[in-house]
Amino acid sequence: MLKAKQWSVDNIGPTKLMVREAAIVEPTGDNVLVRTQAVSLNYRDKLVMETGMGLPLQFPFVPASDLAGVVEAVGPDVTRFRPGDRVITTFLPGRINGPGLGDARHPPHKTLGGYYPGVLSDYVTFSEDWFVHAPETLDAGEASTLPCAGLTAWFALIELGKLKAGDKVVIQGTGGVALFGLQIAKMHGAEVIITSANPEKLARVRELGADHGIGRANWAERVLQLTEDYGADHIFEMAAGANFGESLKAVAVSGRISVIGVMDGFDLSAPVQSLLLKSPTVQGISVGHRRALEDLVRAVDRTGLKPVIDRRYTFGELPQALHHLDRGPFGKIVIEF
Amino acid sequence: MLKAKQWSVDNIGPTKLMVREAAIVEPTGDNVLVRTQAVSLNYRDKLVMETGMGLPLQFPFVPASDLAGVVEAVGPDVTRFRPGDRVITTFLPGRINGPGLGDARHPPHKTLGGYYPGVLSDYVTFSEDWFVHAPETLDAGEASTLPCAGLTAWFALIELGKLKAGDKVVIQGTGGVALFGLQIAKMHGAEVIITSANPEKLARVRELGADHGIGRANWAERVLQLTEDYGADHIFEMAAGANFGESLKAVAVSGRISVIGVMDGFDLSAPVQSLLLKSPTVQGISVGHRRALEDLVRAVDRTGLKPVIDRRYTFGELPQALHHLDRGPFGKIVIEF
Amino acid sequence: MLKAKQWSVDNIGPTKLMVREAAIVEPTGDNVLVRTQAVSLNYRDKLVMETGMGLPLQFPFVPASDLAGVVEAVGPDVTRFRPGDRVITTFLPGRINGPGLGDARHPPHKTLGGYYPGVLSDYVTFSEDWFVHAPETLDAGEASTLPCAGLTAWFALIELGKLKAGDKVVIQGTGGVALFGLQIAKMHGAEVIITSANPEKLARVRELGADHGIGRANWAERVLQLTEDYGADHIFEMAAGANFGESLKAVAVSGRISVIGVMDGFDLSAPVQSLLLKSPTVQGISVGHRRALEDLVRAVDRTGLKPVIDRRYTFGELPQALHHLDRGPFGKIVIEF
Amino acid sequence: MLKAKQWSVDNIGPTKLMVREAAIVEPTGDNVLVRTQAVSLNYRDKLVMETGMGLPLQFPFVPASDLAGVVEAVGPDVTRFRPGDRVITTFLPGRINGPGLGDARHPPHKTLGGYYPGVLSDYVTFSEDWFVHAPETLDAGEASTLPCAGLTAWFALIELGKLKAGDKVVIQGTGGVALFGLQIAKMHGAEVIITSANPEKLARVRELGADHGIGRANWAERVLQLTEDYGADHIFEMAAGANFGESLKAVAVSGRISVIGVMDGFDLSAPVQSLLLKSPTVQGISVGHRRALEDLVRAVDRTGLKPVIDRRYTFGELPQALHHLDRGPFGKIVIEF
Numbered sequence A, B, C, D: 001m002l003k004a005k006q007w008s009v010d011n012i013g014p015t016k017l018m019v020r021e022a023a024i025v026e027p028t029g030d031n032v033l034v035r036t037q038a039v040s041l042n043y044r045d046k047l048v049m050e051t052g053m054g055l056p057l058q059f060p061f062v063p064a065s066d067l068a069g070v071v072e073a074v075g076p077d078v079t080r081f082r083p084g085d086r087v088i089t090t091f092l093p094g095r096i097n098g099p100g101l102g103d104a105r106h107p108p109h110k111t112l113g114g115y116y117p118g119v120l121s122d123y124v125t126f127s128e129d130w131f132v133h134a135p136e137t138l139d140a141g142e143a144s145t146l147p148c149a150g151l152t153a154w155f156a157l158i159e160l161g162k163l164k165a166g167d168k169v170v171i172q173g174t175g176g177v178a179l180f181g182l183q184i185a186k187m188h189g190a191e192v193i194i195t196s197a198n199p200e201k202l203a204r205v206r207e208l209g210a211d212h213g214i215g216r217a218n219w220a221e222r223v224l225q226l227t228e229d230y231g232a233d234h235i236f237e238m239a240a241g242a243n244f245g246e247s248l249k250a251v252a253v254s255g256r257i258s259v260i261g262v263m264d265g266f267d268l269s270a271p272v273q274s275l276l277l278k279s280p281t282v283q284g285i286s287v288g289h290r291r292a293l294e295d296l297v298r299a300v301d302r303t304g305l306k307p308v309i310d311r312r313y314t315f316g317e318l319p320q321a322l323h324h325l326d327r328g329p330f331g332k333i334v335i336e337f
Helices: A043-054 A146-160 A176-187 A199-207 A219-226 A243-250 A273-278 A290-303 A315-326 B043-054 B146-159 B176-187 B199-207 B219-226 B243-250 B273-278 B290-303 B315-326 C043-054 C146-159 C176-187 C199-207 C219-226 C243-250 C273-278 C290-303 C315-326 D043-054 D146-159 D176-187 D199-207 D219-226 D243-250 D273-278 D290-303 D315-326
Strands: A003-008 A018-023 A031-041 A066-074 A086-089 A123-127 A131-133 A168-172 A191-195 A212-214 A232-237 A251-259 A267-271 A281-284 A309-314 A332-336 B003-008 B018-023 B031-041 B066-074 B086-089 B123-127 B131-133 B168-172 B191-195 B212-214 B232-237 B251-259 B267-271 B281-284 B309-314 B332-336 C003-008 C018-023 C031-041 C066-074 C086-089 C123-127 C131-133 C168-172 C191-195 C212-214 C232-237 C251-259 C267-271 C281-284 C309-314 C332-336 D003-008 D018-023 D031-041 D066-074 D086-089 D123-127 D131-133 D168-172 D191-195 D212-214 D232-237 D251-259 D267-271 D281-284 D309-314 D332-336
Touching: A031 A146, A031 A315, A043 A315, A066 A123, A066 A146, A086 A146, A131 A290, A146 A176, A146 A232, A146 A251, A146 A290, A168 A176, A168 A219, A168 A243, A176 A191, A176 A232, A176 A290, A191 A219, A199 A212, A212 A219, A219 A243, A232 A243, A243 A251, A243 A267, A243 A273, A251 A273, A267 A273, A273 B281, A281 B273, A309 A315, A315 A332, B031 B146, B031 B315, B043 B315, B066 B123, B066 B146, B086 B146, B131 B290, B146 B176, B146 B232, B146 B290, B168 B176, B168 B219, B168 B243, B176 B191, B176 B232, B176 B290, B191 B219, B199 B212, B212 B219, B219 B243, B232 B243, B243 B251, B243 B267, B243 B273, B251 B273, B267 B273, B309 B315, B315 B332, C031 C146, C031 C315, C043 C315, C066 C123, C066 C146, C086 C146, C131 C290, C146 C176, C146 C232, C146 C290, C168 C176, C168 C219, C168 C243, C176 C191, C176 C232, C176 C290, C191 C219, C199 C212, C212 C219, C219 C243, C232 C243, C243 C251, C243 C267, C243 C273, C251 C273, C267 C273, C273 D281, C281 D273, C309 C315, C315 C332, D031 D146, D031 D315, D043 D315, D066 D123, D066 D146, D086 D146, D131 D290, D146 D176, D146 D232, D146 D290, D168 D176, D168 D219, D168 D243, D176 D191, D176 D232, D176 D290, D191 D219, D199 D212, D212 D219, D219 D243, D232 D243, D243 D251, D243 D267, D243 D273, D251 D273, D267 D273, D309 D315, D315 D332
Parallel strands: A168 A191, A168 A232, A191 A212, A232 A251, A251 A281, A309 A332, B168 B191, B168 B232, B191 B212, B232 B251, B251 B281, B309 B332, C168 C191, C168 C232, C191 C212, C232 C251, C251 C281, C309 C332, D168 D191, D168 D232, D191 D212, D232 D251, D251 D281, D309 D332
Antiparallel strands: A003 A018, A031 A066, A031 A123, A031 A332, A066 A086, A086 A131, A267 B267, A281 B281, B003 B018, B031 B066, B031 B123, B031 B332, B066 B086, B086 B131, C003 C018, C031 C066, C031 C123, C031 C332, C066 C086, C086 C131, C267 D267, C281 D281, D003 D018, D031 D066, D031 D123, D031 D332, D066 D086, D086 D131
16 A cells, blocks of 8 residues: 655654655545645744644644645545646635634634644645645746745735835845745836845845845835835835834835744834824734635736745755755745655 | 914923913915814823924914814815804814825824914914814814814724724723724724723723723733633724733734824834734724714714713813823813813 | 425426425534524525526425524534524525635526525525524524525625715615615614605604605605715615616715616616716625625624514415515515424 | 917817917916926817817817926925926826715716816916826826826726736727726736737737737627636726626626726616626726826836827827827827927
């Protein structure tokens, strides 16, 4: 009987990843069996393995959430897929449309490679609800970057932000979400300013279409200068901590700040005055829903967007890939099966 | 020649208010001359007199922003008003619709009784753009409470918040904005929870229609209990400081927090996790625009809402009225002329 | 073995309804078995039986879509309900949130008592996805009126229309959707004008809270007079045909016309000028999604809305109930089991 | 004293245009004096001259609404412009933001070259409120095409339509609004289908970026085929009459139909079924407001959009230019001064 190879850990802590074999689950009901072609890594995958993030993990735990693969077999109730279809996963299974699943006391947290098992396995068997069709114009490695990083940027700028041509967007950093933000903003005719402490990376984002690349120190003042005091219609807040005060300084009147990352800390703090006077919308972004991922796939196929992959690793090179994550990649890190 | 009596100060600092006489300005162009009937006070009026709030005040400075009166005469270009019309002021002159007037470096700050002269004068002459028609169902004292406190609550809940029947609203405190929030929320069929440290005030808000009154300590936990963990669709954040963390704890998934007041401090701080996972909209509220004030006037006339006035003072009793403000009134304080 | 009694027809045409017995289907997977307590009738139920409406009906066909009942048993995968829960059906099974299910060539049309079997049966077994919890404050007969008539009015006014206090609403007629529209509009503080050719019915809608009742002839001119030329922010277009021209005449600048009914014909026709100059939103309403039905249930429980039932019939009186439908009831017709 | 040359008519009817001289009005108050550089023509300009369109024209009447020019002098109250600034007019003077100016009985109709005087004059003096800054990247002829044709397309697709990458847009014809629609849709990453009876024009729109060009006969069926039955997210309805039925057939579930033109008649007629089942938004478009025109100018400068001008005529060639309008230009016709 065929077995699936998968990376897994036996407990939380300094990562001791092992490759195991596990039985392949034949699809029943509305499940589909998918053969993995590529998995994209997120820094969060490391946090889950090392800290558990308070999640009720089951061991051996298979990490990672973002998969591209091919449908091998389908259960009798499946209506959306057929064998041979190329698919990608959804980060938050079951969030089809509308708000996240949860309540005020138990915020939405049920993700693949977190509450649910992960996808670093050469076969997975999940409900068809957990997948969408992959873009036709991307290879598997590229497609695997959409479910988390791609959708986060799309959800912030387009689904919630209603971005339009001519809008001014500030994106902090050059990681996966940041570069998707750049590409999606340019796809809609916006003006994009990227912040980074690394001049070489700023040169590369200009090649990708960024209108301006600026340093991280006192970046808000530089944004005011570049926009002749207008400010930014949309800001990706990737750092939290005191950096949020810079975002409030740079945001335009009635602009939008999408809080996405926590590079500088797990707290926000800022003087409240700009929040009151400029009346921006501040919104935490927790990836997004399946319908928006389908919108993104459609946009990718229409516009020819190619996700930026810093480096592709083989299945066996997962440890090296995770080290690369620590160094702050330019775009995404992908494991190919 | 007729003179206007007005309260004014000669400099910033411990308030030395004096009544002076000033020439009445005949209306030219699109100006209208209005005879004041009532002025509603806001705590901000004290802050402006005592600290200047960084505004370029001209002395003698007349304080206060919220006026109800009667049009006495109109300039030749006036089209919206006739002598005899009952009017109220707009807090942010010139903000007809859409975003506030200003930019990222110079946030919207041009208010009556701040950047512009105030209204504690028995006659004022302003552009017709700065007024709207008063509600037919309110007396002048009641009408004078709408431009700042009334519009702030309406703008947060209705213009931006799209409140609907059955929504759960948490309002902190029992000041002017808070009680308008309660009345406007009930007008739309919402469920309202009021927080206050004062049991007597909680009893009074229940008489005004509040569904629940709770204490201020650990109020978020109490909201979760009252809503069976659902949380609050809409929260009026009146305190800032660490209280913002309570608001993030209490807010429903995809709910809304309107940041309005700064009772506990001029900074916000909070763990970012709830902001990310529950994805609420956090929005500073800076009163609102003239079109929304017209909507509020229409709603008041339709529904019979009566603003809550803690006490009415005469023109000469301004000092006592300001002391009352310090004690935290239940609703609004009004000066009648 | 227990059998379900159900009304059904063997073919399309002049209705020959018969009561049959059918096996009760034990719930498996995510299905729930529900014992019917009440079914609300819609005029559409007659059209389906008499014309088929182009739907692929399976015979014997059980009509009707709107049920209130009690969960008797649940399948092993059910998570949202337990035995004893009071529930109501959703009109469009599977439309959880967002747009209707279908595409431009095959518009959304899969309803209970249409594409799917109906509910005039003393037991039904459906996926848990097809139900929501019934309001606690309504009896079964009242609750059964929400899935189609109640949700249609709510979806038009609140989910899509963002109605607010002071808005002016015109509702044509006094059928089930119309009276829900009246009650929901008043629940949000709006001003409501009802049109009817029947003076007695106009008297009754005034008792229900309508601000104005007017005749059907030249109703648009009357609306302009009542609103001092402002027009209506929201109109329920219940007639189609040439009446749509009256709606365009009466609608306010940037107002909204919800096209719901076809009393005067299955075509729309109108001069395009008002559509261009006043720029209203015209939107066909096809009931709504499950999340909005849950919102409506919550609003009903909060505000105490009681649906208007013209008359309640017993299970055996279905033929008389259908005749009553032909006569144009005031509100809803309900069958109690 | 310097005089302005201007084209004008003395009465409504078969056009007898004459060039006259008129006094140049020195700017007072908030007025600005602008030297005209280019005027863009709309078919509406012919209709106004020939039929009056029910407007209270004052004779001699100067036609046309869309001007690009240079500020020569400003009144003492002007704050937004200085001499030397390049400007364009707004089509609906005084509509700064929000809904059109008017009410249900008197729909918004006060336009330049209609209710107000027109701009076929080498100097005009208007309130500064009636102008916006011209794009820096366009010459005067190009800039003059934005106020009516450009803004109409932008308002429909972006301000109201919230277009996003991957959306499917159908645009009927190849006139001025249509080609702006094409360019603005492509600027946001959409897929665009153009309908035209003229194969040569279809070839030209493909060069401009259209994804598909199709004939006018049975175009809705062709759209369904091209979109694999999905339909169109957004349709520009340029013909009215029975063509509206084709638009309803082609529109996607929950899509949008912007009613803009009346090539086939001044009535709309259609079966109501698709409107009910697919629940599209149908909205008449009456150009738009000044804030959206400023957004368009910003987008033009950011993306480098160049308006499509079929031919430029000199001031003296107005009669030939109007004849060209009758033949159905490909894009815009411009008069250069």
